[in-house]
Amino acid sequence: MEHSDTNNQIDAFKSAISESKRIVGFTGAGISTESGIPDYRSKGGIWDKFQPVYIEEFISDEGKRVLYWQRKQELWKDLSNALPNKGHLFFKHLYDEGKLAGLITQNIDGLHEKSGLPKDIIVNLHGTNLEVTCLDCGFTVPAQDVFGRLDLEQGVPLCPECSGFFKPNTISFGQQLRGEDLSRANDLAVSCDLMIVVGSTLVVQPASSIPSIAKEKGALLSIITLSETPLDSYADFVFHLKVDDFITIFQS
Numbered sequence: 001m002e003h004s005d006t007n008n009q010i011d012a013f014k015s016a017i018s019e020s021k022r023i024v025g026f027t028g029a030g031i032s033t034e035s036g037i038p039d040y041r042s043k044g045g046i047w048d049k050f051q052p053v054y055i056e057e058f059i060s061d062e063g064k065r066v067l068y069w070q071r072k073q074e075l076w077k078d079l080s081n082a083l084p085n086k087g088h089l090f091f092k093h094l095y096d097e098g099k100l101a102g103l104i105t106q107n108i109d110g111l112h113e114k115s116g117l118p119k120d121i122i123v124n125l126h127g128t129n130l131e132v133t134c135l136d137c138g139f140t141v142p143a144q145d146v147f148g149r150l151d152l153e154q155g156v157p158l159c160p161e162c163s164g165f166f167k168p169n170t171i172s173f174g175q176q177l178r179g180e181d182l183s184r185a186n187d188l189a190v191s192c193d194l195m196i197v198v199g200s201t202l203v204v205q206p207a208s209s210i211p212s213i214a215k216e217k218g219a220l221l222s223i224i225t226l227s228e229t230p231l232d233s234y235a236d237f238v239f240h241l242k243v244d245d246f247i248t249i250f251q252s
């Protein structure tokens with residue numbers, strides 16, 4: 001795309017934003033790479049180097065539980081230092097303008113929460129690393145409370161309420177997405193007038209069907225992501241740019 005074409009598209013996209021009343025964001029790993037969060041599901045990501053721990057293994061095998069917690073401990077060091085970037089602040093700004101009805105994310109890094117968006121408008125489709133939850137009774141605590149005193153030599157952390165297994169509150173391999181989250185995401189998709197996808201390649205189902213639902217129900221669809229997506233030909237605005245580069249052009 002020629003530079004001037006990009007600028008024309010950006011102008012049209014800005015008009016779409018100013019005319020819309022109910023924007024919904026949909027974000028994937030690409031929005032967080034500028035914050036130093038590894039895109040762990042992509043090729044060369046950390047799950048390429050390590051065998052994933054499936055939920056069945058976590059439940060049945062103490063060794064796998066320790067391994068899982070060791071990896072999460074490593075990841076926590078990155079996550080607890082990571083700060084929201086221009087992409088997250090773009091959505092926070094839309095919220096401050098009263099335009100953002102909801103934010104659906106495939107990310108588990110909690111950076112939308114850190115940007116200041118209220119928790120109740122965020123749908124964490126793949127769960128969140130900001131919480132630790134009990135697999136048996138659902139008792140949930142802030143992750144900091146567990147990681148701050150995690151000592152795996154003493155064993156994996158257990159629920160103080162029922163002694164069930166504690167696990168970071170993310171969707172593990174072998175676990176289904178939560179019905180409640182999918183239904184909230186669906187409600188947002190059918191009721192928005194503009195869906196803005198940032199940093200998702202839209203290939204992980206069923207999450208990736210959400211932007212199609214929005215479009216089918218009459219919303220405009222905008223996709224801002226470095227690589228091509230299966231919905232590009234269907235979208236109203238497509239910007240194949242790094243999030244940071246897009247925001248720089250958008251703000252200029």
Ligand SMILES: [Zn+2]
Pocket residue numbers: 134135136137138139159160161162163164
């Ligand atoms: Zn419990």
